[in-house]
Amino acid sequence: MTQTEHLVKRMANDIGGLPADxxxxxxxxxxxxxxxxxxxxxxxxxxxxxxxxxxxxxVEALGSEMVGKLSYYERWIVAFANLLYQKQILHPTDLALxxxxxxxxxxxxxxxxxx
Amino acid sequence: MPNAHEHDHPHTEIxxxxxxxYYDLMTRAVTELLIHxxxxxxxxxxxxxxxxxxxxPALGAKIVARAxxxxxFKARLLANGRAACEELGITFYDDTQLIVLENTAQRHNLIxxxxxxxxxxxxxxxxxxxxxxKPYRARAISEPRAVLAEFGTIIPxxxxxxxxxxxxIVRFLVLPRRPAGTDRFSxxxxxxxxxxxxxxxxxxxxxxxxxP
Amino acid sequence: MTDASSIPALDLRALVVLAIGExxxxxxxxxxxxxxxxxxxxxxVPLYLRGKTGVVQAxxxxxxxxxxxxxxxxxxxxxxxxxxxxFAMAEVWPGYIGSTNDGLRIEVFQTWLExx
Numbered sequence: 001m002t003q004t005e006h007l008v009k010r011m012a013n014d015i016g017g018l019p020a021d022x023x024x025x026x027x028x029x030x031x032x033x034x035x036x037x038x039x040x041x042x043x044x045x046x047x048x049x050x051x052x053x054x055x056x057x058x059v060e061a062l063g064s065e066m067v068g069k070l071s072y073y074e075r076w077i078v079a080f081a082n083l084l085y086q087k088q089i090l091h092p093t094d095l096a097l098x099x100x101x102x103x104x105x106x107x108x109x110x111x112x113x114x115x
Numbered sequence: 116m117p118n119a120h121e122h123d124h125p126h127t128e129i130x131x132x133x134x135x136x137y138y139d140l141m142t143r144a145v146t147e148l149l150i151h152x153x154x155x156x157x158x159x160x161x162x163x164x165x166x167x168x169x170x171x172p173a174l175g176a177k178i179v180a181r182a183x184x185x186x187x188f189k190a191r192l193l194a195n196g197r198a199a200c201e202e203l204g205i206t207f208y209d210d211t212q213l214i215v216l217e218n219t220a221q222r223h224n225l226i227x228x229x230x231x232x233x234x235x236x237x238x239x240x241x242x243x244x245x246x247x248x249k250p251y252r253a254r255a256i257s258e259p260r261a262v263l264a265e266f267g268t269i270i271p272x273x274x275x276x277x278x279x280x281x282x283x284i285v286r287f288l289v290l291p292r293r294p295a296g297t298d299r300f301s302x303x304x305x306x307x308x309x310x311x312x313x314x315x316x317x318x319x320x321x322x323x324x325x326x327p
Numbered sequence: 328m329t330d331a332s333s334i335p336a337l338d339l340r341a342l343v344v345l346a347i348g349e350x351x352x353x354x355x356x357x358x359x360x361x362x363x364x365x366x367x368x369x370x371x372v373p374l375y376l377r378g379k380t381g382v383v384q385a386x387x388x389x390x391x392x393x394x395x396x397x398x399x400x401x402x403x404x405x406x407x408x409x410x411x412x413x414f415a416m417a418e419v420w421p422g423y424i425g426s427t428n429d430g431l432r433i434e435v436f437q438t439w440l441e442x443x
């Protein structure tokens with residue numbers, strides 16, 4: 001067996017039965033943007049623009065570092081961006097420019113933080 | 116702890132004064148672009164937020180209480196969970212099916228999604244963070260009794276523990292055992308006893324003081 | 328007027344030819360083994376289950392798309408059966424500590440199972 005075969009055979013999210021820490025009973029109320037992200041996922045699935053399984057695969061495809069360091073909904077939205085590029089629905093440049101435009105719109109307002 | 120970062124940082128990153136968090140920005144930008152392309156309408160996102168807000172463990176609790184008081188409904192619920200919920204007006208906005216798992220004197224059920232975070236959202240709402248993180252997902256499937264003990268739930272050895280891993284189109288809801296002392300409880304009082312954690316299966320409902 | 332309960336059941340199965348794929352390969356009670364192939368990329372059968380033997384508890388209805396194909400954008404067509412399969416904990420986890428009756432249940436698509 002090569003040294004890296006195990007990385008290919010076991011996806012980073014396939015953790016059933018692996019050793020792990022005691023459970024910490026963390027909970028949090030969703031931030032407004034997280035709720036909007038979840039609603040976006042449901043609307044994308046309803047229209048089959050990105051179905052739920054595609055989303056799961058897209059999150060896995062972020063790779064173990066991003067999967068480990070981004071929070072749950074952060075992983076979803078980055079995965080959506082990548083999936084939309086793959087489907088040629090969006091182009092990376094369009095998204096980058098739109099993000100700049102939205103950022104400028106919000107920084108010109110006296111109070112912000114998502115709602 | 117390697118994955119401490121998963122939930123020890125604040126969820127809204129406020130950057131510069133008045134700036135949006137990076138992922139909030141990304142979500143808004145993706146949404147606006149797709150609406151502009153006509154792939155869906157802004158109203159659909161707003162509506163789906165309302166849908167999500169309306170799905171809470173209180174719905175699951177009402178289903179459980181109804182199953183406790185109505186044996187014919189309980190039989191239908193165990194035969195086809197989704198159809199029985201739809202009978203009560205709880206729609207499923209996706210293509211998932213629902214299997215309701217009855218806890219008995221012989222068997223205790225719990226649910227997990229080892230590969231991701233599948234959860235019966237149409238009837239329970241959104242899952243707690245711990246359900247989606249590594250410790251629960253890795254260990255509930257291989258050492259359920261130890262996991263249950265961490266939640267303060269001890270299942271005697273003469274009962275079987277069954278762990279249900281959702282990896283496909285079926286979602287699960289645990290039907291907890293009706294506690295003793297509740298013969299004179301109303302259906303609403305029964306529903307008040309049923310918590311989210313008892314419908315995931317990490318907790319059980321304690322016996323009650325009988326009402327006069 | 329005839330009482331409805333006295334009318335014999337009507338079974339037309341002998342008249343009907345099922346299309347390929349319409350009849351489930353496995354039924355409740357069948358002993359099945361999870362295959363041991365190693366997909367590169369997306370899969371929905373966890374490593375802990377590969378090669379394990381269990382018993383079919385139920386055929387899931389309705390037929391549905393293979394979730395491993397769905398992950399690459401297949402939203403319709405080529406539907407098949409998922410099976411709810413029961414595995415003993417001792418079968419899945421060597422050295423399992425708990426009751427010998429403890430088990431796990433999981434849905435597995437037809438392409439991952441063979442009859443034992």
